[in-house]
Amino acid sequence: MSAKALVTYRSAAASRVTLLDSLKTYPSILRKKIKKQKLYAGDFVEGEIIGDQFVIEKIEPRKNLLVRPPVANVDNVLVVMAMRSPNFDSYLLDNFLAVYEYKKIEPIIIFNKIDLLEDKRELETWIDLYQNIGYEVVALSAMQEDGIKKIKKYIQGDITIVAGPSGAGKSTLLSKLLGIDLKTGEVNHKLGRGRHTTTAVTLYPFNHNSFIADTPGFSKVEATYFIDKREVHRYFREFLRYQCKFPDCTHTNEPGCAVEEAVKKGEISCNRFKNYLKIMQFFWKEFDTICK
Ligand code: GDP
Ligand code: ZN
Structure with a gap:
């Protein structure tokens, strides 16, 4: 019987x-006639259980x-950024966002380690900025349970990956989502992360039909490494509301630039x-005269 x-x-x-x-798991093989096809974690497949x-x-x-x-088939990405230790870097976040927009994966911004903030005003400014653009934003302390429920609800039934720079708190968040209560080092061990396992990918099931994988930490992500420079503007979603004189305007120094006007x-x-x-x-x- 096919499944x-x-x-x-x-x-x-x-x-x-x-x-x-x-939700039963089986070792799998490709039937001979499709043996040459590539198979990835996240692929939806049809087949038959034969033996075990x-x-x-x-x-x-x-x-x-x-x-x-x-x-394959990633629905969401949790972009985890620490507010402190390391300090929040909006340039890094905007590069991550552009890359995932380009990949057609919905980013959810996680501002983590908010317990390290003495003054929450800076955080509120960033939350407002990204919410106004239309992103889902969660402010979180991964050490505590707050915010975890909101994330779970948002990624219910989806395939999600966790991304962000090293030290942002990705492992800590992952262990909270999966309900594995271990120290960070042990989480890495348990989840098979580390130098020797970079070629294997695991999607962890949780919360009824939701699946999550983590990504290696990138300390730096340059959007132009993935996206043609002339195309980057398409992946700043708030720019898309504006129509410039030239349809292929890059919003740098073209006349009649509506994005520049909007700034x-x-x-x-x-x-x-x-x-x-x-x-x-x-x-x-x-x-400098317009933006102080
Ligand atoms: P990863 O490299 O992104 O996987 O980050 P980890 O999950 O390993 O976290 C890096 C360090 O930050 C660890 O020492 C965590 O205990 C700590 N950490 C993670 N989340 C929080 C948080 O919300 N608040 C604070 N204060 N520390 C955190
Ligand atoms: Zn323009």
């Missing part, structure tokens, strides 16, 4: 699937595919525009 399943473990040598109805193995007969078309780590009017955040120009390696001479 539908999700690939929840993939390494160079092996794979496992989890049945979508019973799941024989994959068909791999469904993917809606997207991440490269690092290799995961001047205060409709677009100076901080976001500044980070955009930095990605474009463009110096806007009027910047």
Whole structure:
């Protein structure tokens, strides 16, 4: 009898699937006639249980595919940024956001370690900025339980990855979401993270049909490493509301630029525009007079 399943473990040598109805997990192999096809964690497949193995007969078309780590069909990404230790860096966040917009994966911004903030005003400013653009934002202390429920509800039934720089609190958050109560080092061990396991990807089931994977920590992500420079503006979502004189306007120094006008009017955040120009390696001479 044919069954539908999700690939929840993939390494160079092996794979496992989890049945979508019973959540039972089986080692899996590809049927001979599709043996040449590529298989990734996150692939939805159809096949048959033969003995104690799941024989994959068909791999469904993917809606997207991440490269690092290799995961298919990702719905959401939790972009975890610490407010302190290390200090929050909006340039890094804006690069992450552009890359995931480009990959068509919905980012959820997690401002973590808010317990280390003496004054919450800075945090509120950042929350307002990103919420106004249209992002889901959760302020969190991963050490405590607050905010975890909100995240769980938001990613219910989806495939989600956790991303963000090293030290932001990704492991801590992951262990809270999965309900594994271990120290950070042990979480890494238990989840099989570390230097020697970078080629294997595991999607962990939790919360009824939700699946989550973590990504290696990037200390730096440059949007232009993934996206053509002339295309970056398409992935700053608040820019898309504006129509410039030239349809392919890069909002750097073109005449009739509606995005520049919106920055001047205060409709677009100076901080976001500044980070955009930095990605474009463009110096806007009027910047200091308009954005203080
Ligand atoms: P990762 O590198 O992104 O996986 O970060 P970890 O989860 O390993 O966390 C890095 C360090 O920050 C660890 O020492 C955690 O205990 C600590 N940490 C994580 N979340 C919080 C938090 O909300 N508040 C504070 N104060 N520390 C945290
Ligand atoms: Zn423009």
